[in-house]
Amino acid sequence: MRHDLHGLAANPALPADLLDRLIATADSDLAEVLARRSDLTGTQVAALARFERAAARLGREGRLTEFDQPPRPRVALALLEAGFGRPEWARVLAADPSARTREQLAACPALPPDVTHTLASDPDVTVVAELAQWATSDVAAQLATHPHAEVRRAVATNEATPGPVLAALLTGDRLPPARSCVVCDQEAIPFVHDPNCQRPDCALMPGAACDGSHESTVYTIQQMALRNPATPADAVVAFADRCPGLHNGELAARTDLPRRLYAELAGDPVPLVRAQLADSPAIDENLIRALAFDRGHDVQRRLAHHPHLPLDILADLAAGTRIGPTLLPRIASATTAEAEELAASANPNLRMLVAQRRDLPAGLRDALARDADAKVLASIAPHPGLSETRLRELVAAHGARVSAAVAANPDATASLLEELARQRPPVLKALREIARHPHATAAALHTCLTDSRARRSAAGHPALPPATIVELLDDQDWQVVQAAAANPALPHAAMYGLVP
Structure with missing residues (x-):
């Protein structure tokens, strides 16, 4: 690789005739760098389009839209992804022999209905799963009954999936049982994947398992549904009551649960769950104050970043927690009076934190610049x-x-x-x-x-x-x-x- 030419290709002072010479002699790598320039003429764009990666970049940016003949698959995909493609291109790509191409097509928005139907029936489950992840609500609802559990997992991640469907995926109720998963597709069941598997061609996740019930994929479906904000809160609460202790990390990250459930999660024995809870903007002041005494790994540090943290709790955390010189949300939203109160604290860590603001009134800024503590001065x-x-x-x-x-x-x-x-x-x-x-x-x-x-x-x-x-x-x-x-x-x- 000619690093000097790659640098030159990005040089804003490059003469126009020299840019033409670079384009004429470019290889694929250099062409991709040249395609990032904002000063390309239509002729130069057309010349760079002879390289697939450069054409794909230009297509995604809307600078390459006219073709005398159908573009190469990668370029057509980039244009379809950016909303500049033509329906007939999608139809051609839906029949492409490469499953990877069809999978990329499935992630493109606003596909023609007939193309969506074709992809939903694709023989390769990775293509259908990709479609399920980005599909419209009606298509996602249809794919929730797909016989392959991996497709259902993708439906559970899709925020366009209707709430009742997500609730059904969470429990498995009202859905026909899945007939296969990524584990039993390739292994005789019952099977549990060795976490220390040495097979170089093995793509299974550590601990992936299937005894006929597709348990590891079902577990992941539940995780995805709980993480999905479109899953109804009442369905989440019912699941939490039905399966206490399962997926508490996902539950702690939600912002639509009742207070009593957050209080229960605050007592989880796993520090990571409590740290996740400390991040949640949905917890109330009482729970914030309770978590402020939690010495579990990362709980107090993450609580310090809570946007509604009471200032007296912040003062306590600043005294005993390694927060570092960063602008905390509660500091950023502090009123002038609150900022002045923080800047007058005897705790230099607290003064350091308020000094991270870059919009302080001149008087307060100058007062912090006269501080005796070097870390406060480095912050201001x-x-x-x-x-x-x-x-x-x-x-x-x-x-x-x-x-x-x-x-x-x-x-x-x-x-x-x-x-x-x-x-x-x-x-x-x-x-x-x-x-x-x-x-x-x-x-x-x-x-x-x-x-x-x-x-x-x-x-x-x-x-x-x-x-x-x-x-x-x-x-x-x-x-x-x-x-x-x-x-x-x-x-x-x-x-x-x-x-x-």
Whole structure:
């Protein structure tokens, strides 16, 4: 692969005649990169359409719609998927000898009714299952009675499936028994798949089993139906009461259950279930407060991300839970008064969390920028609006602990970035921020080239001197070469020198 040509193909400053030359000499891989350009003419689009993958991309984007003859299957599929295809193409593809092609067709929207009927009767169950996953409600309802359990599993995932049908799939009631599944299709029953199976051609999931009742697929059908928001809540509750303890993880993720069921799930012995419950926006404040004392794995960390978390609970979690510098939903929705209260907390972790907001009032932002704790300062340093003087003071007081955060500030000046690049010993995270900063100068970028990761970003920065960009075309790192070739500051002479 010519990484320089791939970079050049993405270069926004590429001359039009050179783009034509690249298209004329492209291979399939390069054509796909060229197809991503937004400045292609109709003639150039038509020329790239000789490559299947490029044509498929252009078709999905609606830039390739006119054909003198039916397109190749992959291209026709891309057009049908994007809604630009013709019904006659779908009819041809429905009879394609490749099951993979028919399976891809089954996932396309708005297929003609006769094509849908053909696919629903396909002899390959993977094709029918794919159709079932995306079908309209009436087709999904019909396929719920399909004799193969795998098709029913796909119907259970489809949010267009009618509620009563999903309820029936959940319990198996009012449906004829399935006659086969992926296990008994290929193994003599009873059979339980060895989790440590060494057969290279085996596609069965670990633990897949069938004794004639298709139990592992039935189990998965129940999971899919419980995860499906279209499954009626009363059917879910009835299932939970009928089969207590089964699929509690799926139940905990639902948002339409009665409070008493959430309370029961909060006592599940499996921490993962309780952690799943801690994520749910449907749990009330009483349950949130109860889960705040749950020391099970990941429960408190996930609870910290709850959008309706009481602030006093957040304060407790911030004191004893590793949340990290991230913008929590409850922090993002806090009022100005609440944000000020959080910023005045004696707990630096809580101040760090509120400092993640990027829309703080200027007074509150500046107050946090005077905090004594380095992690609070690192959190607030990228906030827009901080003065250059204050950013310099942060670096002077805390050095490497805040340098990368200061370098990420969109208002960091060119001179400040140069000073950060000159720090000794170098702060590699800061160099990586500088390398992609729009205010970075040639001097700062030269220093960034000394770090292997920052070098990849710096090679594509338009402030890098043209001569340096040309030198980087011979770099040992292909990502550097590709970035340099894509750099709009690359001299035209160098561009022409790359193209055969």
